[in-house]
Amino acid sequence: MTIPAIAANGLRKSYGDKVVLDGIDLTVAAGTVFSLLGPNGAGKTTAVKILSTLVTADAGELWVGGHDPAANPQAVRAAIGVTGQFSAVDGLITGEENMWLMADLNHLSRRDGRRTAAELLERFDLTDAAKKPASTYSGGMKRRLDIAMTLVGDPRIIFLDEPTTGLDPRSRHNMWGIIRELVSDGVTVFLTTQYLDEADELADRIAVLDDGKIAAEGTAEELKRLVPGGHVRLRFTDPAAYRAAVAALREVTPDEESLSLQIPSGGSQRELRAILDRLHAAAIEADELTVHTPDLDDVFFALTGGTGIPDQPKETAR
Numbered sequence: 546m547t548i549p550a551i552a553a554n555g556l557r558k559s560y561g562d563k564v565v566l567d568g569i570d571l572t573v574a575a576g577t578v579f580s581l582l583g584p585n586g587a588g589k590t591t592a593v594k595i596l597s598t599l600v601t602a603d604a605g606e607l608w609v610g611g612h613d614p615a616a617n618p619q620a621v622r623a624a625i626g627v628t629g630q631f632s633a634v635d636g637l638i639t640g641e642e643n644m645w646l647m648a649d650l651n652h653l654s655r656r657d658g659r660r661t662a663a664e665l666l667e668r669f670d671l672t673d674a675a676k677k678p679a680s681t682y683s684g685g686m687k688r689r690l691d692i693a694m695t696l697v698g699d700p701r702i703i704f705l706d707e708p709t710t711g712l713d714p715r716s717r718h719n720m721w722g723i724i725r726e727l728v729s730d731g732v733t734v735f736l737t738t739q740y741l742d743e744a745d746e747l748a749d750r751i752a753v754l755d756d757g758k759i760a761a762e763g764t765a766e767e768l769k770r771l772v773p774g775g776h777v778r779l780r781f782t783d784p785a786a787y788r789a790a791v792a793a794l795r796e797v798t799p800d801e802e803s804l805s806l807q808i809p810s811g812g813s814q815r816e817l818r819a820i821l822d823r824l825h826a827a828a829i830e831a832d833e834l835t836v837h838t839p840d841l842d843d844v845f846f847a848l849t850g851g852t853g854i855p856d857q858p859k860e861t862a863r
């Protein structure tokens with residue numbers, strides 16, 4: 546068995562009376578993306594802070610990059626990079642100067658530091674902005690600079706704490722490309738996010754954090770199999786047709802206001818035909834029929850009672 550890049554066993558942390566992490570177990574294989582998914586305040590940042598040695602745990606066995614963060618924080622720090630809500634970017638100096646500072650902190654020679662900085666600025670499309678103060682950068686540019694600064698130390702494990710929160714769709718997709726590139730270089734990524742589509746898109750494994758506990762853990766596909774979220778949705782413009790359909794079909798969840806109804810379904814041809822046959826037999830014509838397969842939204846709502854996840858565009862209809 547290979548040694549995991551990150552492991553936690555029974556991780557606990559409270560602030561006063563508030564239990565933030567209530568016995569968390571997780572394992573992250575080297576070279577994979579692990580996503581800790583949860584709503585605001587779920588404890589994601591606290592978990593990152595503990596694993597990256599910024600905060601000490603109350604209890605639990607931890608293992609990061611071959612070391613125990615509590616016993617050997619320096620060794621853990623040498624193996625990891627952290628970017629996110631507590632960004633290291635200094636807005637008063639230029640992007641390039643931020644990179645040079647990082648090179649100094651990593652004890653690179655002046656020559657190596659300048660070369661590495663130039664290469665990373667180029668890689669993250671920041672060469673043109675390199676001589677401008679970082680305070681003038683857009684949100685996406687700041688995040689890219691933050692990651693570039695982290696990579697100066699060539700970490701094998703990177704913690705990305707909500708790397709795309711607040712970014713526009715284009716910058717989000719850029720960031721996803723950067724994360725994929727890191728993984729293709731063999732880096733292990735520990736990603737926290739409140740976005741289900743982000744976890745679905747990037748993560749090899751996902752843990753859903755809710756109320757200080759891991760509510761479920763697995764691949765996106767495994768998590769989706771946990772919930773019977775699949776359904777067919779029919780929409781009508783004619784109220785009479787809508788009412789006739791509600792009467793004609795079985796297991797219907799009607800929504801009077803939108804003149805639509807849902808029928809649980811795995812979306813197979815046979816199931817669809819059964820629905821269409823019934824509509825046909827009753828001479829009812831729906832104005833719209835969509836098939837929805839379960840997605841991480843369904844998983845999340847089933848597991849957590851639907852607290853606090855922001856609205857996201859649903860792209861599951863076909």
Ligand SMILES: Nc1ncnc2c1ncn2[C@@H]1O[C@H](COP(=O)(O)OP(=O)(O)OP(=O)(O)O)[C@@H](O)[C@H]1O
Nearest residue numbers: 560563565583584585586587588589590591592739
């Ligand atoms: N230093 C602290 N002192 C007291 N309470 C804290 C401290 N840090 C975090 N908390 C509390 O712990 C809980 C979890 O916070 P944390 O920042 O880990 O959540 P999160 O999942 O990262 O959420 P967000 O998406 O808002 O960053 C919150 O209720 C927060 O108020």
